[in-house]
Amino acid sequence: MEDLKPIAIEGLDNKKPIVIAGPCSAETEEQVLSTAKQLAACGVKIYRAGIWKPRTKPGGFEGVGEEGLEWLKRVKAETGMAVATEVANKAHVEAALKAGIDVLWIGARTSANPFAMQEIADALEGHPDVNVLVKNPVNPDIELWIGALQRIYNAGVRHLGAIHRGFSTYGKHLYRNLPQWHIPIELRRRIPILQIFCDPSHIGGKRELVAPLSQQAMDMGFDGLIVESHCDPDCAWSDKSQQVTPDVLNFILNTLVIRETTQTTENLTLLRQQIDQLDNELLEVLNKRMRVSREIGQYKKEHSMPVVQAARYDDILNNRIALAVEMGMSSDFMKEVLEAIHGESVRQQIEVLNNRAR
Ligand code: PEP
Numbered sequence: 413m414e415d416l417k418p419i420a421i422e423g424l425d426n427k428k429p430i431v432i433a434g435p436c437s438a439e440t441e442e443q444v445l446s447t448a449k450q451l452a453a454c455g456v457k458i459y460r461a462g463i464w465k466p467r468t469k470p471g472g473f474e475g476v477g478e479e480g481l482e483w484l485k486r487v488k489a490e491t492g493m494a495v496a497t498e499v500a501n502k503a504h505v506e507a508a509l510k511a512g513i514d515v516l517w518i519g520a521r522t523s524a525n526p527f528a529m530q531e532i533a534d535a536l537e538g539h540p541d542v543n544v545l546v547k548n549p550v551n552p553d554i555e556l557w558i559g560a561l562q563r564i565y566n567a568g569v570r571h572l573g574a575i576h577r578g579f580s581t582y583g584k585h586l587y588r589n590l591p592q593w594h595i596p597i598e599l600r601r602r603i604p605i606l607q608i609f610c611d612p613s614h615i616g617g618k619r620e621l622v623a624p625l626s627q628q629a630m631d632m633g634f635d636g637l638i639v640e641s642h643c644d645p646d647c648a649w650s651d652k653s654q655q656v657t658p659d660v661l662n663f664i665l666n667t668l669v670i671r672e673t674t675q676t677t678e679n680l681t682l683l684r685q686q687i688d689q690l691d692n693e694l695l696e697v698l699n700k701r702m703r704v705s706r707e708i709g710q711y712k713k714e715h716s717m718p719v720v721q722a723a724r725y726d727d728i729l730n731n732r733i734a735l736a737v738e739m740g741m742s743s744d745f746m747k748e749v750l751e752a753i754h755g756e757s758v759r760q761q762i763e764v765l766n767n768r769a770r
């Protein structure tokens with residue numbers, strides 16, 4: 413996807429962050445226009461509003477449908493902002509393109525479904541100038557996310573971007589959808605040219621998390637933000653606890669710190685050399701550990717012992733985690749590291765057993 417281009421909107425300078433803002437859902441013509449005018453006055457250039465709403469359970473507000481396209485046309489005409497809405501099937505794409513919607517985004521439930529993605533991609537064929545943003549699928553599967561992007565790319569769309577909106581999980585957490593920042597970071601590593609937006613509203617699920625999440629996204633080098641903003645959030649018909657007024661959004665945007673410089677000083681170069689050196693040492697130590705582990709594998713084979721000895725593994729986990737916590741690392745982190753090392757050790761011991769059996 414080397415020839416991807418940034419989102420193209422007239423008058424948009426691509427200065428970070430590119431801001432897309434507007435209500436979760438278009439509810440009434442008045443709500444759409446009043447929110448739009450307030451956001452335009454804050455300098456927002458791209459207005460979002462969902463008109464087809466994917467709801468988890470039936471019976472909720474499912475969006476105003478095509479009628480909302482007329483309201484978005486008025487937003488364009490009266491404020492000069494570009495407009496964005498969510499599409500989830502062929503009929504949505506056709507209606508949105510006909511109405512001159514500038515940015516189409518694909519929601520997290522849709523991007524998880526290759527059939528739906530292909531249907532949308534087919535409907536986009538022959539419309540190379542439209543901007544498309546693909547949200548991460550609800551499940552933390554980077555291949556599924558990249559696959560969804562590829563389907564749109566293969567349809568000829570080049571103004572293509574991704575939206576990180578967090579990942580579903582079971583149970584109650586601080587975040588509505590876990591950020592799992594390493595996934596969008598890996599996406600950036602794999603497709604460096606792809607613009608990535610952060611959706612702090614759906615990650616946080618709470619108004620007060622919009623500002624810190626937006627700052628985190630900027631610190632990680634995201635290109636833009638898509639934020640839910642409503643003229644009267646407490647009365648919103650969907651996602652009310654995560655929407656902020658245009659005034660609050662303006663305040664959040666004005667207090668964001670954008671760290672853009674890529675120039676490195678000698679200090680940073682020295683610190684990076686230390687990291688490189690430490691990583692090499694880490695690799696050597698791990699390799700040594702694996703060699704010892706293979707020798708243990710051999711011993712276990714000769715003495716007919718099983719590879720995994722649960723009590724010993726438990727001891728290792730508890731004792732190393734306690735040490736790590738004392739050193740200031742988190743126990744979750746150390747548990748993951750030890751599990752990964754143990755997994756590789758077991759794999760290597762089994763390899764030893766199999767080799768000797770031959
Ligand atoms: C939305 O942006 O309003 C929306 C439905 O988001 P998601 O697909 O991320 O849940």
Ligand code: MN
Pocket residue numbers: 436437640650651
């Ligand atoms: Mn929403």
